[in-house]
Amino acid sequence: MALQASKVQVGDTYTQKLTDDLSRTQIVQYAGASGDYNPLHSDEIFTTKVAKYPTVFAHGMLTMGMTGRMVTDFVGDGRLTAYGVRFTRQVWPGDALTATAKVDAVRDEDGQSLVDLSVTTVNQDGDVVVMGKATAKIDP
Amino acid sequence: MAAKKFPVEAGHIMMFARAVGDPNPIYHDAEAAADTEPGKTIAPPTFYQASAQFDPDYFLRPKIGEPWFGSGKEPTGVPPTRTGGDGGTGLHAEQRFEYFRHVSPGETLTLKTRPGKSWERQGKRGGNLKFSENITEYYDESGELVVRATGVGVRTEKVVESD
Numbered sequence: 001m002a003l004q005a006s007k008v009q010v011g012d013t014y015t016q017k018l019t020d021d022l023s024r025t026q027i028v029q030y031a032g033a034s035g036d037y038n039p040l041h042s043d044e045i046f047t048t049k050v051a052k053y054p055t056v057f058a059h060g061m062l063t064m065g066m067t068g069r070m071v072t073d074f075v076g077d078g079r080l081t082a083y084g085v086r087f088t089r090q091v092w093p094g095d096a097l098t099a100t101a102k103v104d105a106v107r108d109e110d111g112q113s114l115v116d117l118s119v120t121t122v123n124q125d126g127d128v129v130v131m132g133k134a135t136a137k138i139d140p
Numbered sequence: 141m142a143a144k145k146f147p148v149e150a151g152h153i154m155m156f157a158r159a160v161g162d163p164n165p166i167y168h169d170a171e172a173a174a175d176t177e178p179g180k181t182i183a184p185p186t187f188y189q190a191s192a193q194f195d196p197d198y199f200l201r202p203k204i205g206e207p208w209f210g211s212g213k214e215p216t217g218v219p220p221t222r223t224g225g226d227g228g229t230g231l232h233a234e235q236r237f238e239y240f241r242h243v244s245p246g247e248t249l250t251l252k253t254r255p256g257k258s259w260e261r262q263g264k265r266g267g268n269l270k271f272s273e274n275i276t277e278y279y280d281e282s283g284e285l286v287v288r289a290t291g292v293g294v295r296t297e298k299v300v301e302s303d
Contacts, residue, residue: 002177018161026159033152033159035193038200039210049215060232061189065160068185077166078178083185084236084290132236 002076003138005106005113016070018097030062060087063130067121070099075136085132096124113138142253143194150245156187182242188287234292241286249278270295
């Protein structure tokens with residue numbers, strides 16, 4: 001169900017738990033589906049011994065994709081007109097992620113109702129891992 | 141550099157949606173998708189990035205018969221000087237998508253890429269951060285722009301000590 005302009009208010013929020021325990025296997029799944037096989041995301045030996053990180057970490061685009069589920073669950077299928085994020089912190093295996101959309105504006109553009117959202121995903125420590133904006137078409 | 145043609149396939153959308161943890165049937169069940177507002181399977185919002193699969197030269201995929209910078213016998217399969225360059229130490233700082241329409245399986249998209257803005261700023265721990273935008277536009281078979289993707293990459297440069 002798409003959102004309705006008459007039922008959504010600036011300041012409304014929608015929150016979704018994305019994962020309780022991000023697995024290395026899900027990161028591998030994302031590598032396979034996206035085609036981004038950077039060893040930093042799946043190859044423990046390269047990542048620790050050559051790149052000197054404590055362990056592999058998620059693609060930023062995996063976190064953006066997971067966060068996108070929250071956005072589309074909120075605004076409805078096929079309603080997005082814009083979605084963008086900044087990657088502010090790495091996401092590690094074992095992280096728990098929670099995504100929140102907040103309504104910044106409900107507006108009208110050429111007769112089309114639109115909602116502007118702030119999008120934020122945090123880890124188990126409350127640290128922001130991605131933050132950004134989304135805009136979607138909504139019903140009047 | 142990017143794929144020139146991106147065939148949008150139902151199985152690819154299903155695998156991509158699984159990978160991002162999205163159980164929405166619109167991504168894997170054509171019958172259920174028929175009852176949704178779009179009326180058919182559509183691509184999830186970040187699926188467009190998976191056009192990398194169709195880029196023959198994508199540098200983050202091992203090439204058949206060529207050395208790969210990930211581990212095998214050794215922690216890296218290429219000389220160390222090459223791992224610090226395009227080998228993946230540049231980071232993805234930001235990604236934006238503008239959707240003019242959402243695409244469905246069976247379509248083939250044509251990609252056009254161009255560089256966007258670039259800028260520099262001083263990093264918190266010293267060293268210059270170089271940001272650069274890369275813009276990819278996805279066109280459908282009738283030549284209509286369907287999606288514009290803007291990626292921002294950041295690269296750190298060591299501070300060169302002057303005397």
